[in-house]
Amino acid sequence: MTADTHADPHADTDSDNGAGTAASSGPDLRTRLALYRSQVEIRQFEKRAYDLFLQNLVKGTSHLSLGQEAIAAGFGAAMLPDDYTFATYRGHAHTLARGVPMAPVLAELLGRANGLMAGKGGSMHLTSVEHGMMGSYAIVGAHLTIANGAAWSAQYRGSGQVAVCFFGDGTTNIGAFHEALNYAAVCKLPVVFVCENNLYMEYTPIASVTAVRRPAADRAAAYGLEPIALDGNDADVMYHAACAALERARAGAGPTLIEALTYRHGGHSRADPAKYRPVAEVERWLTRDPVVLYRRRLLDIGVAEGELAAIEAAARAAVDEAERQAKSGPAPDPELLLTELWADGGSSWRN
Amino acid sequence: MTADTHADPHADTDSDNGAGTAASSGPDLRTRLALYRSQVEIRQFEKRAYDLFLQNLVKGTSHLSLGQEAIAAGFGAAMLPDDYTFATYRGHAHTLARGVPMAPVLAELLGRANGLMAGKGGSMHLTSVEHGMMGSYAIVGAHLTIANGAAWSAQYRGSGQVAVCFFGDGTTNIGAFHEALNYAAVCKLPVVFVCENNLYMEYTPIASVTAVRRPAADRAAAYGLEPIALDGNDADVMYHAACAALERARAGAGPTLIEALTYRHGGHSRADPAKYRPVAEVERWLTRDPVVLYRRRLLDIGVAEGELAAIEAAARAAVDEAERQAKSGPAPDPELLLTELWADGGSSWRN
Amino acid sequence: MAQLSYRDAVSRAIAQEMRRDQRVVFLGEDVAAAGGVFKATPGLLAEFGPARVRDTPISEQAILGAAMGAAMTGLRPIAEIMFSDFLAVCWDIVANQIAKTRYMTHGQVALPLVIRCGNGGGLKFGAQHSQSVENWAMAVPGLKVVAPSTARDVVGLFAAAVRDPDPVLFFEQKSLYPVKDEVPDGEIVDELGTAKVRRTGDDCTLVALAAMVPRALAAAERLAGQGIQATVVDVRTLVPLDTATILSEVARTGRLFTVEENPRLCGWGAELVSIVAEECFTELLAPPVRITTPHIPLPAADALEDLALPSADRIVQTVRSALHQPTRSMAKS
């Protein structure tokens, strides 16, 4: 077994990657307020989703991004409307960050007819093509190769679009990761791979099953790419890294692989109390809550308390309204069972 | 597309890997004669196999190691009798190098009852468990993970055995390669991965589909391993590298990944005239024929011409005898069709 | 005799075999320290230690390759592929390597290993975590295929699988994990290739697998209340298939209904109907009927998933309407 267990997260992040850092030389104020708003919306949405599990209104499973909001928010703010997002089962945050309204997302978790996919996909497969949210994929690895395809299409069409693919640290050890990274590099595809390293693959510490200390960054050279490891709990760092990678992709310089160090505040999925994590580790990371840190930063640079409170209140109101709409949604019509397998709208396999 | 097309093979090999080099400080004479004998036997066997295709006696396909003999020979001489070999469809050489007699191998190519697997496996699946030849695998990538399993078993049983897995440059781009290397490193398995880089994956130059110049060596760091790229046409270099890697594995220090640069003299498979390779490239490599080079080296260090001629004559006689036996073998008994799917000897799926 | 859940039966079965045979080792994702995502393997790491119970990276090909290589060199590995849907990421190792190697090597290589997976729907996990893929395995020569319906069978059939000299795919139906039943104390070792008649009736024969067995039994109870006596056969192992038991039970009633959780096409039910049609043709009183999930991916919403899988209701209705059809003899007149 190799690698330490990331005693100090900062030890894993380097700034010699042109992505600038924290408070210094940050994005402009409008962007920063947008980043805060996005993080707060995600935070409040995920907390509400959790409450609804406890009320047993969410059937099936669900995976929250509590603690990892800065990554989705940073990229969401940097991406253009027609760029493509590919996410995992842990995809609520990335879906909201692309501007998908909260109500259909929450309704999908509840399996209602007004859900984003009318209840057919569920929490792990959130998709909204009109927002560039090209899908959430629940089997580890595959979507890195699919993101390549969207990038290839953009390259072929000369559209200037970029595909951004989010995944976790554990995903770096599956074959599809390797195939996707090599293929993207060989074809110089406009794609950005974002590894959200939250130190765990489900219940197992990533360090215990990975041959290198930084699961993504220490693999970059194997694809002729620069190693990039950043503080995933700093929305400004994420925003700058996103801008740089998107720029590079649009310029035809090919893919970027970014490792963003972060931590989930809760368990892997609804079922998981996350008892396997050392208390000290959890506490250390809670002191690095991306939303709290970012709020403090905005106050430091002179944003008024009231403005932040207003953002938070608006987010809460939006979540309340989403919950109301989701809960009032009917169950999907039984006929939906047999629709949309084929482009003809049906599912018949015979005449 | 990255990387040059290996204009100068030596540019790709480094000796800063403690594996010693060429003529200098070579193996002792007995070993060197064994290495020469093994290379000559493989060379003559493969040529004869080719002649038999031309006579249309070999049905199906077949992949020769002409030009790549030094690698199988070097490892064959260094491995202990109970070590494990895992090879590919291009596995005649590795099978012979473990001491498997020529006749059953040739008979297997001809699909005869006296074949190594009674004709049921064919050229791409040569296996002789009693010789530690644990199989030839025809779907790229899988056998790297299987070799891990044999190494794990040796580690668990404390037997001191090592698994050696041979594969090609093209194999470094498939997912199973990545999973196998990471897993071997994480578990510190006694396994040696030998990438025979013959510059082509079938008909496609490896450089045109690979993100790094050295398909294996430039990936080693992604698994916490040392990059090792060597001259695969020098049996002494291969022998030393094999000894070092086997030693390391037996010492419990884990896996080694070796890239051995080489070149096939013929096509990818029997069907392939290999027209896609630049004439100059082919000619340059023919001047680096491992068997010719090794013969010259032995003469240089004072081995008598007669002794070498005797080795060659003996090999030719062995191949003649193997051909005689193979050709005189009957077709497999029809009843073999339904045997040995299960351990009970049969293939019944119902009562 | 203890009440044991299907879930707890899994760890009991693994422990039973690991205590008996040092060659038995166990690997998979989150199986050791965490005791498995389905909490089906707690305590094994503590009892047998990290050399025999191993957590792996997310590398299914590496997991099954390790199991295969270990099996051919003297161990008896048990590998977990968490959800059977994930067999798709390592299908080459299963279908092309493990299934074919003994045959290709004319018996030189033995592969005594077990691959266990959580299989099937009912948990509202959506299309990528709910499939019943036992038929993927049945369609590949060289794999034995087991799918128990009770906690007792989990223990007994798992022991048989571990002791079997050939590779076995062992499908644990996720929806059954919480279900408890009586399991005798002490070692239990069952036999592969043996179906079980769970209930006997003369009017029709329901042949079911895994989670469909309790549903078929529930349907049979209700049919009995309506004067229709149904036999329920639990297939238990698809390969080897106990055609003797199944054919005789079908011949006895002349009416076959398969109850399958899998999507409709090319399932074990189609295979069974074909065997029956070929071998019990004259005994059949009416067309064999397959009750399956429609040929669709499984939807996530509870309302939709519940509609998709065969329910006791659907079984009852299907049987009733079939029995009200004219039988062959009537058709002839």
Next chain:
Amino acid sequence: MAQLSYRDAVSRAIAQEMRRDQRVVFLGEDVAAAGGVFKATPGLLAEFGPARVRDTPISEQAILGAAMGAAMTGLRPIAEIMFSDFLAVCWDIVANQIAKTRYMTHGQVALPLVIRCGNGGGLKFGAQHSQSVENWAMAVPGLKVVAPSTARDVVGLFAAAVRDPDPVLFFEQKSLYPVKDEVPDGEIVDELGTAKVRRTGDDCTLVALAAMVPRALAAAERLAGQGIQATVVDVRTLVPLDTATILSEVARTGRLFTVEENPRLCGWGAELVSIVAEECFTELLAPPVRITTPHIPLPAADALEDLALPSADRIVQTVRSALHQPTRSMAKS
């Protein structure tokens, strides 16, 4: 009207569609510069250039992922998986991603793509390069499945596959590549979901696919010489399945024989027999019979492989002995 080989029909079909539609792109291993390992795609790189015809690394998951992502964003990719056996290394992309995404997203994502593979045995390539895996695909909801038996159908059905808005697996039977037949000049576009009656006779109905079609026709010729008139139906596409044509041809003769190259269990033949048993029960004069490869991996030796696959001989013998069995009516008397 030209004599064209099945092999050459492939490149003609791809070229026909690439000329018509700029969105059609083609990728795979050795398909561009080398023209394919089966020499089925020469000239395409020269005509359409490297942006549309791409050589890939040995990365089947990357190949199919690229096709899927491109299909959902406006292109119409054709991906080659060289040997269908290799679908096992990318089965997750096929069965879990491509097949399910449209349904899971309630129709938001369209996947107009074609995966073409060399399929089947007869070339003595051994167990890992000879499988007929069309049933793997048929068992997965969300995939259309095509397997032509003639050069003409290669062109017409391939065009239909490329123009279809849903994902299609297109199986080219390797043993047919050298076979020539008459192919009309000009554009050919056929229709998926349509079987073809290749020969008509009143005594029995042989239903065959791909390479088994010529064998069934050869057998029918010889049976005719012995006074047995056989109908031969070429299934052509497994999904959608033309049950209308097949059922009526079976009902007409009352006798069904499937001829399948695949290993025995859970094949399209089992599905078909089950449909027939359920829907043509009273029309059947005798038990349906499946003529298949035994449920084994394919051996490499020519003598053994030739024995494994259904031959015209075996078809003739099976039909003759079946027709000498008492029929149902006789059985009743």
